[in-house]
Amino acid sequence: MIGWLLALPRLFKRLIVLSVDVCLCVLTVWLAFYLRLGEWVSLAGGPWIAAVASMLISIPLFVSFGLYREVFRHVGWSALASTAQACLIYAICFGTIFTAWSIPDVPRTIGLAQPVLLFVAVSAARLLAKYWLGGAYRHGLGRKQRRNVLIFGAGAAGRQLATALANSDQFRAVGYIDDDTSMHGSMLDGIRVWGRNRVEWVVSDFNVTDVFLAIPSASKRRRNEVVDFLQPFSVSIRTVPGLMDLAHGRVQVTDLRPLAIEDLLGRDPVSPHPLLLGRNITGKTVLVTGAGGSIGSELCRQAVQLEPVRLVLVDASEYALYSIHRELNALDGAQSAEIVPLIASVQNRELMRQVFEAWRPNTIYHAAAYKHVPLVEQNVCEGVLNNVSGTMICASAAEAAGVSDFVLISTDKAVRPTNVMGASKRLAEICLQALAERSSTRFSMVRFGNVLGSSGSVVPLFREQIASGGPITLTHQDITRYFMTIPEASQLVIQAGAMATGGEVFVLDMGNPVRILDLARRMVELSGMTVKDAENPDGDIEITFVGLRPGEKLYEELLIGDNPQPTMHPLIMKANEAFLPWHVLKGEVEAIEAFARAGNAEQVRTRLTSVVSGFTPDARMVDATYNRQRARA
Template sequence: MPVGKIAHPLLGLPREAKQMMVATIDAALCVLTVWFALYLRLGYFVSLGGRASVAVVLSVMLALPAFYLAGLYRMAFRSTGAQVVPAIALACTGYGLGYATIISAYAFDTVPRTIGIIQPILLLLATSSARLVIGYVLGGQMQRRIDARPKGRVVIYGAGSSGRQLAAVIEASHEFKIVGFLDDDRSLYNTHVNGLRVYPPQRLADLIERHAISDVFLALPSATRQRRNEILENLRGLPVGIRTLPGLMDLAHGRVQASDLRELSIEDLLARDPVAPDAKAVEGKLQGRTILVTGAGGSIGSELCRQIAAAGPARLLLLENSEFALYAIHRNLTEATELEVVPLLGSVTDEARLLEIMQAWRPTMVFHAAAYKHVPLVEHNPLEGLRNNVIGTLRVAEIAVQAGVRDFVLISTDKAVRPTNIMGATKRLAELVLQGLAESQSTTCFSMVRFGNVLGSSGSVVPLFREQIRNGGPVTITHPEITRYFMTIPEAAQLVVQASAMARGGEVFVLDMGQPVRIIDLARNMIELCGFSVKSPETPDGDIEIAVVGMRPGEKLYEELLIGDNPQPTAHPRIMMATEHRLPWDRLRSDLCRLEHLIATGQVEPARALLQELVAEFTPASTIVDWVTLQKKVVAVA
């Protein structure tokens, strides 16, 4: 039975009832200590009847008033601890003097005089112990101790200072049982650090079998990303979870608890060693300015807002058409910073709303992150994709010029390169819009930043894979050979801000995404990082299956970042500059008017044909699958 089921009813009693209960316990302790004192003095147990009962009655009559006068019955019993012992000692000293004097003076038959000394000492020990136990039980420490029994047996990879600090936190929390350390330093093998044995990493499989290890905790703050990935590769396939710390400096300063250890994510595997940004260049662009972010509640938009806020602008305008997303990022920013943050509901296609916002605040810089990015959804709703991604970009850009915005940055995508789907083609056309505007005027500096998938974004496969793994599988992929570039959201947002500081007008910046990743390898890594095994024809006893479900409309096997083959380096090692063809603004502007008319009148096929004409590299991978068009055909046949 949980201790709480006993403690809670007792704590709910009236104070007088609780005082009476404790006084009764003290009286019983007086009886027991007299009896035990007689045993210690005589060497055998005696009956407490007859003359010996005088010693019992005298003890109760003297002890209870002494305890009352010492304030022992006015204390909150649930918080009773070691601090009560001095008060008990004082009460027992006063009681002992009176008790010993009376016993010695009257010399009761069958009651040795030494009982007057032995019994008060026993009573001090008994009442102190009783109160400590009462406080331990009623105060919840016992239940917390029971609840905090180790949840698993773990080893810590890294026996350095960070590993030792982590071990101390875990041992204090009682949440896990530490079996030992793993370390690459051969000189530490078979030695003990903080009382824990250090093992070579090659022994891990044996330790898992012998000690039922459930998790490996990584404490490797100084390891390079390459070395860290080598270690993780060696841990793959073992039936253990892998966890890491959110930040070892937080641990060193006492801000991290054992419960803050998080499961190792795929972001930890794919992230690269950080490159320090040019803080002065970024602050020169943003500090003290009014910045507008469209799509501020999205995955990239919200992280952009956090990175911009860190650079110290005067105010940050958040434009978002999703009420909940706007509420979430506004609350996040206002809790984390003193910056003036203005949440603005609205669509980038609403010309009047955009105009009144820019005229009211006159932003210095606009980061345009608002876009529909989900390939199949845009393929099934092409006119809305065109309206939001192309016409929305045109609206924001033209009004930015009217309002005298100094810098305008478009968040683009690798799917804009030789697109096979409408979403990618709309983003390439949005790039062409800004390149045309950059040549036609000198008021606003337009630039574009192109990158691939970001881990954990609303359209990324990573959240989907996590959910499928939690549900026991299968993990679904569209093709065994499909590959994608990946980058973490914070890294992408940081590089977008960095690229914006280098813009001079009309550039297409391309972020270094590293090596492309096969999606099937990504799925396998995520399954194994969660401590499961992949189920396949070769391993039929595995835990989770990877199922191939077929390519979706408009999907490409391989993504690219460059249309041409001559990227130019920039001052930042992770940012390149693409040199790509443009369209004359006079011609493009008239074609955009045509496109807007086709969207407004619901003409899907002519709109897609015009998109193909404007984006020469656009080669559709599927026929038109617009839901409305397909339904009209069904109705016509019926």
């Protein structure tokens, strides 16, 4: 029966509910006469006039208040409030006719009693439908096995989530966990609040499989502490949306997402300096190279919100450019800025000259680079041409076009590099430092470590490996890296560039380095699984070590020299880095570029060691084409 009703077209369902309300109008008039006269009367004359009036007044009101648009198995307090409002207006109209004016054969008290009876009857009918079509349907139809969950946090977010879960056929909330001792043992909408000391018992007794974190305003430190507490219980952890969604009451079961490692790593955001954030962007033409990459695309997202006159996107990848252009056009701030997508390689000297001359950007963020260490080791010449020659081509074109600010996105791998990628980025830094001494364009560099979720980083790789059942592959058990979220890094890049006077190497405060083995373990635990090792041979995901790759270091550094200088932003420092003057450097760069264009990877590496201080390449030459040529010789 329930399945048949639910399968009916929506129009038929509304007609059924409307018919029920018509019947309730007649029934409540008849009952009101019985309560007034003490006997049942026939529905003729005065009683029939009252019944017809009730239908003619109530049904249009109910339609206008949207009472027939409700999904009755999900009826809540808002629907009952609308019912009360409609019935209040109905009572005024019905009472005016039958009590204030009076109609023959209709006692005046009918005008007061019947509206009350109608409100009770209509409300009861909707609550009965909620129970019958909602509760009975969820528990009877399909017999789906719902997963028992705990909600961590009994505040507003937790209560909104519990309301959403009440209508879910996937999850069933069996309790709240909250640190507020005054709430322990109390009931919120039929769900008990427990303290942390009862979690182990609740998880075991109720067979809890998931914990939903309803603490959207919690700091990263607080989230880490909660995850550490929940780790021994082998439950999957999910989190609710941010505060803005909660403010609008938009918490739904579909909004829940697995707690990502990005939610735990990094720092809590530091409020940006408003003057620095807009200085090089607001009201100006901004150009971003590598606009479709991880950092470049986020720079574009943040820049377009700062109201530039024009945002020029440059990328060699057609798909990456299409994706970011489409995304930016959908953002709220995009309507005030002209967004120009240009397919172009930074190695194309003449095209870059034409682009810069045509669009005359005020600010350039140069994010185009090859950054994957093993790939650049296997493609030495192309890596150097893109990272060094591409930077110099853009820098020269920027000077010729009168660009005010040119900001290079650099990397911590440029510090005492052990790989060609890091050496090429350090050489690009040195070149811009030298150019800054004689140029009206303010060249500056911003150096930082790994960003969470960027293409080629370990986090997406580990996520894929966990999803496929493992194993997770690590290069070394002691390897560490700095991590920062992409939005934070991009915001700091914009602010650092705004402080430049020319030639500065800005270094972002990356916080504390993270041991990659600990990162992998935490990601496994967040998935509700356990690591398979000697101590836990029955675990789910194994971690294996494959050895350091060519050019890879156990740890990264951010500074070459000592005593970095503070700036007006607490997370941005200014490094003291030595460099060669341009008249000495120019010949070396030209020689390296010539060897790279000739495909001589060995000479490129050799010349890099002479010009990049501290570059100690791996003893093995792993350039794929170079080794293939030697093998065929």
